[in-house]
């Protein structure tokens with residue numbers, strides 16, 4: 001039994017359980033946060049991407065016992081109340097989602113990426129956005145990231 | 156979480172508050188309050204007193220945009236704003252046939268064959284038109300006016316004579332039980348020119364739920380008291396269970412049961428339906444996963460060792476070299492024409508198995524009770540999902556309650572029964588609801604793959620570079636090669652012969668986006684490109700001549716249409732112009748063209764690639780023209796074309812499901828490579844052709860097949876390398 005105190009989407013949260021459990025499973029199975037998705041379990045697809053202390057991390061590959069004091073944000077916590085994050089808005093405006101399954105991970109990856117690359121080029125996006133989308137929405141993701149970058153800069 | 160119950164209780168309240176409720180279908184009708192309280196409801200559209208419509212959509216959405224399209228059809232025909240339409244997936248409204256099996260009723264409730272738009276168009280439009288007519292009638296009564304003199308606009312009935320309007324919501328209470336409404340047959344449909352929604356770009360209506368992470372997929376569901384199952388399945392395609400030791404697993408926290416399941420069918424001569432396996436059932440998924448990993452299992456791997464990708468490929472080639480094959484089509488005298496040809500060529504093409512790699516792995520919850528069952532699942536076909544339970548548990552379809560959800564891609568894989576069958580067997584044994592969740596390794600190892608195939612082609616051109624003969628021999632471990640050998644250009648080349656033979660294999664095959672077309676478009680259109688070069692012709696000119704040589708051609712393959720070839724010419728000229736086909740490119744760049752009809756629609760692409768050194772490339776630009784009939788949602792059509800292009804690029808460049816001695820060895824995204832942002836095309840320019848058609852046709856599976864030959868033709872133009880073996884990355 002491992003006890004871990006952390007923050008999830010701004011709320012203090014306590015974990016008591018198997019410290020080897022990946023964060024993804026804790027979020028989905030214990031915390032009822034189903035927005036973060038399972039895709040591969042080996043850190044290869046990005047469907048499970050969340051923010052840990054502001055950085056995009058693949059939650060299937062992070063054990064609970066490494067998260068003492070961590071500040072976790074999931075897709076459910078990205079918006080500011082009813083006000084969507086610029087990336088979420090851009091995703092709607094560019095009509096990115098098809099099935100939508102990968103998109104929570106894509107959005108979390110893009111939101112963190114834009115903090116480091118506020119004015120990204122195609123190359124920056126190609127190098128840093130590595131999440132899989134089986135619906136092949138990459139062309140629209142690229143546009144949406146640029147749109148979000150613009151609106152974050154003018155905000 | 157249980158939308159079914161909330162919907163039903165909403166309905167009850169709709170009944171109580173006097174909302175207008177219509178049974179959806181090609182012959183819609185007004186529902187009485189008594190019917191609303193009955194147990195089994197038909198498919199519904201209801202209009203509340205605020206003028207909002209809620210529509211039950213018949214077909215599941217797996218990314219093809221069904222829900223958005225359905226809302227557009229309703230809003231456009233009813234003259235209401237899209238923001239006033241809410242859509243949700245309707246229950247199964249089919250019937251139980253005399254054998255106890257679920258069958259579609261008056262609505263088609265399956266997503267497959269790119270038929271969703273085609274099959275929803277009429278019933279939804281008719282339903283909306285009928286609803287609108289009821290409202291107009293009600294307004295006419297109030298105003299004591301002639302219904303024929305009234306019109307509708309923005310969710311209201313308008314009296315042009317007086318300039319007055321009444322909102323739809325206000326009219327709801329007038330349309331009661333006792334009303335004798337017009338017959339739906341007499342209700343005219345709105346002319347398309349007057350439709351303000353159909354034909355306009357409409358973003359995905361589910362996007363707000365998607366971008367905020369709402370639990371809308373099958374994998375997000377839970378029911379009280381359920382156990383989570385993690386199943387260790389036999390990896391050998393033909394293998395079986397020898398023994399297992401669960402002593403460690405059984406002691407682990409949360410574990411409730413360890414249950415072995417037999418391979419089905421038991422006869423190993425038949426291809427696998429479900430694998431022999433050992434399931435761990437625990438309170439949580441993580442507990443089940445950990446305990447399943449702690450199982451010690453001995454598999455019997457001595458069967459099917461010849462299921463080996465290398466070996467299968469060799470067998471396929473030797474079949475092409477030697478065996479007598481079965482003739483599929485023949486026209487003219489191929490041998491004589493080849494002898495008389497100015498130039499002849501011969502080539503061998505082959506491609507491996509592809510896995511589906513559905514982003515959301517298979518999952519379901521099943522609760523088998525003594526005389527009934529309930530399931531929660533994302534499945535492409537509602538009847539099939541229910542029948543999986545019928546067959547597994549010997550229940551009648553009417554005893555099964557099914558809840559359906561959005562699918563995180565499906566591509567043909569989620570029309571199958573296997574994952575539901577596993578959950579049925581487990582739930583029956585433990586007497587509780589059981590959720591079965593597949594992991595990525597299961598999804599790839601236990602797939603029903605796109606078949607592999609190999610082809611030997613011979614062809615000849617005359618002195619003017621026109622094709623005079625073609626001979627195509629094919630083999631595949633499903634019927635795909637049969638269909639390939641009778642594909643167009645059969646019917647366009649005067650001397651033609653097709654032959655095929657099935658390649659014996661133990662690999663389970665299934666539908667994979669554009670079944671059969673996904674690879675036969677490549678083989679035929681790439682070989683035509685070789686013929687063009689053999690005759691010294693520009694490939695696009697060669698195709699233009701070929702498709703201008705007669706006015707129509709019969710498709711030998713499903714859906715067996717007679718194709719008017721002037722549309723081919725229009726499509727080719729569209730991509731020629733829009734891609735700047737005739738402008739020269741720098742060294743290392745090249746363009747390729749291909750055109751193909753599948754799933755009722757036609758698509759042409761010009762692909763421009765740039766080589767990255769000798770052994771890699773990037774797609775710079777794809778220019779596409781699609782003829783898919785009426786584009787109800789052009790934005791959605793473009794999304795599907797883009798999706799097919801990226802999926803085709805991914806499959807052609809990397810797709811390679813490898814079997815070694817009876818075991819699939821590429822089983823996750825580290826070994827089965829998929830395309831990502833860095834290799835996605837920089838630009839996709841889609842042109843939707845308008846030939847004045849008044850109903851929609853297939854879209855989701857039409858752009859992928861011709862993309863692959865356009866790509867390999869472009870690589871040839873850029874590098875001089877002819878790709879005749881997929882995946883491209885192993886051939887370059």
Ligand code: FES
Nearest residue numbers: 039040043046060
């Ligand atoms: S599920 Fe975590 S990266 Fe794929």
Ligand code: FES
Nearest residue numbers: 100102133134135
């Ligand atoms: S939108 Fe379907 S997998 Fe990305």
